[in-house]
Amino acid sequence: MKSTYPKNPFVVGRYISDEYFCDRKEETLFLNKQMRNGRNVALISPRRLGKSGLIHHFFNQPDVQSDFNTFFVDIYATNSLQEFVYLLGKEIYSQLKPQSTIWKEKFFQIVSSLRAGFKLDATTGLPGFDIGIGEIQAPHTTLDEIFAYIEESDKPCIIAIDEFQQIGEYAEENVEALLRTKIQQCRQAQFIFAGSKRHLMSNMFLSPAKPFYQSAISMGLEPIPKDVYTDFAVQQFESHKKNLQREVAETIWNNFNGYTWFVQMLMNELFALTDEGTTCTTDMIETAKQNVIITQENSYKDLLARLPQKQKIILQAIAKEGLARNITSAKFIKKYNLNSASSVQAAVKILLKNDILTHDNDAFRIYDYFLAEWIVSNY
Numbered sequence: 001m002k003s004t005y006p007k008n009p010f011v012v013g014r015y016i017s018d019e020y021f022c023d024r025k026e027e028t029l030f031l032n033k034q035m036r037n038g039r040n041v042a043l044i045s046p047r048r049l050g051k052s053g054l055i056h057h058f059f060n061q062p063d064v065q066s067d068f069n070t071f072f073v074d075i076y077a078t079n080s081l082q083e084f085v086y087l088l089g090k091e092i093y094s095q096l097k098p099q100s101t102i103w104k105e106k107f108f109q110i111v112s113s114l115r116a117g118f119k120l121d122a123t124t125g126l127p128g129f130d131i132g133i134g135e136i137q138a139p140h141t142t143l144d145e146i147f148a149y150i151e152e153s154d155k156p157c158i159i160a161i162d163e164f165q166q167i168g169e170y171a172e173e174n175v176e177a178l179l180r181t182k183i184q185q186c187r188q189a190q191f192i193f194a195g196s197k198r199h200l201m202s203n204m205f206l207s208p209a210k211p212f213y214q215s216a217i218s219m220g221l222e223p224i225p226k227d228v229y230t231d232f233a234v235q236q237f238e239s240h241k242k243n244l245q246r247e248v249a250e251t252i253w254n255n256f257n258g259y260t261w262f263v264q265m266l267m268n269e270l271f272a273l274t275d276e277g278t279t280c281t282t283d284m285i286e287t288a289k290q291n292v293i294i295t296q297e298n299s300y301k302d303l304l305a306r307l308p309q310k311q312k313i314i315l316q317a318i319a320k321e322g323l324a325r326n327i328t329s330a331k332f333i334k335k336y337n338l339n340s341a342s343s344v345q346a347a348v349k350i351l352l353k354n355d356i357l358t359h360d361n362d363a364f365r366i367y368d369y370f371l372a373e374w375i376v377s378n379y
């Protein structure tokens with residue numbers, strides 16, 4: 001069997017195994033408890049803090065794998081119920097494909113609206129999920145069939161839907177009410193609704209006027225404690241015959257406020273820069289940071305090229321501030337030669353919607369820390 005052992009233990013953008021996953025022990029136990037007690041969970045946290053990794057880590061636990069069928073659907077890029085149904089059906093079938101179970105065989109019997117889209121694999125002779133989104137002609141019907149199929153599961157299911165707030169943007173009306181009804185009637189599955197837009201997710205699950213009101217236990221996600229992550233980083237270096245000054249990991253954690261993806265990305269580069277038998281020191285941080293930024297530079301240029309001038313100017317202003325407060329004040333507008341307060345508000349609203357900016361407490365900042373540094377360096 002081919003080993004999944006990575007050359008670089010600071011894995012970015014995917015989950016491999018417990019060995020390369022830092023902490024989240026309490027959060028994993030919390031999810032386990034809620035699922036086993038029949039409670040859905042609304043996992044709400046900013047992007048890049050590790051919520052998707054946590055879900056995959058939870059799914060990877062031996063007792064979860066033995067007791068449940070688990071499915072993970074990321075709907076961040078979807079714009080319609082049709083796309084949602086497509087991804088849900090594809091994920092369920094993809095997880096079942098390696099299995100030889102009666103439940104797998106029932107997929108073709110129950111989800112009949114997709115039957116015509118299944119094609120036989122030329123090598124194995126088995127049917128595969130080789131259909132396009134456009135082949136889902138009646139998403140309501142297919143959704144009914146998928147939930148009927150889940151009810152036939154050979155063991156309880158856990159279905160995690162990432163970026164769940166996206167359903168509020170769908171063109172179709174009453175999607176929230178439709179899904180709430182289906183989920184409420186589903187006896188064989190528990191759900192994890194993960195989302196990064198906190199105000200949308202909070203409104204969805206905490207507002208009495210919304211269909212998902214009080215339908216899930218709310219769970220936040222905080223950065224991994226600095227000392228815990230530092231211990232993890234030191235151990236990963238040592239296990240590969242390298243050394244790491246604790247101050248390096250602590251400095252990086254501080255620079256990115258503990259946001260997992262950014263911390264891991266920089267630690268990944270520092271690990272690559274450190275030869276076996278040598279020590280990674282704080283004077284290597286700036287080199288590593290610039291190396292990471294260089295790899296992203298073309299995408300940053302493309303991003304700014306697509307922005308209208310007003311959005312670009314306010315983005316540059318916020319980048320220079322780091323944490324920008326009172327952005328509609330006369331002082332801030334004068335300092336950066338901005339237009340009116342109303343034009344600033346309009347530009348910021350769009351930048352927030354597109355996840356280029358984020359609003360932490362009373363301050364705005366650029367969501368991508370590396371983008372912020374690149375803008376400061378180039379403008």
